[in-house]
Amino acid sequence: MGGELAEAAALHARLMVEQQVTDLYTGDCRGCGECCSRFLPMSLLDRARLRAYVRRHGVAAHAPWARLDLTCPYLTDGRECSVYEARPEVCRAYRCDLHARGELDGFTGADRAVPVDMREFAESIWEKTEGDRG
Ligand code: SF4
Ligand code: SF4
Numbered sequence: 174m175g176g177e178l179a180e181a182a183a184l185h186a187r188l189m190v191e192q193q194v195t196d197l198y199t200g201d202c203r204g205c206g207e208c209c210s211r212f213l214p215m216s217l218l219d220r221a222r223l224r225a226y227v228r229r230h231g232v233a234a235h236a237p238w239a240r241l242d243l244t245c246p247y248l249t250d251g252r253e254c255s256v257y258e259a260r261p262e263v264c265r266a267y268r269c270d271l272h273a274r275g276e277l278d279g280f281t282g283a284d285r286a287v288p289v290d291m292r293e294f295a296e297s298i299w300e301k302t303e304g305d306r307g
C-alpha cells in the first residue's frame with residue numbers, strides 16, 4: 174500500500190471510531206435511490222476500494238436513464254446498490270429519515286420534472302439574450 178493510500182486508510186480507521194461509521198447501522202432506508210447521486214465526495218481509500226471491488230466482481234455501470242443522468246451509475250434498475258460492500262463512506266454514513274417523515278413520494282411537479290445542470294442554469298440566468306445585446 175502506497176504512502177498516500179496508507180494515510181487514507183489510517184484516516185478512514187479514525188473516522189470509523191470518531192464518527193461511529195459502521196456497517197451495523199441499518200437506518201430507515203427503503204431503497205428508493207433518491208439519495209444516490211452521480212457526484213459523491215470520495216476519499217482515496219473510497220476510490221481504491223471501489224475500483225478493486227468493481228474489477229473483482231465485474232460490476233457494470235447502468236446505462237444512462239436520461240440524456241443527463243444524475244444518478245450514481247451503480248444504482249441498479251431495481252434501485253439497489255450494486256457495489257454495496259464497497260460503497261463510499263459518504264453512503265455508509267448517510268442517515269436518512271425521509272421515510273419516517275413520509276417524504277419519499279416525490280414533490281409537487283415531480284412527474285414533469287427534467288434533469289437540470291444547476292451550474293449551467295445558474296450561469297444562464299445572467300447570460301445576455303439576443304434582445305439584450307445592442
Ligand atoms: S433517500 Fe433514504 S430511503 Fe431513499 S435510498 Fe436514500 S437512504 Fe434510502
Ligand atoms: S455507491 Fe451505492 S449507495 Fe452510494 S450512491 Fe452509488 S448506488 Fe447509492
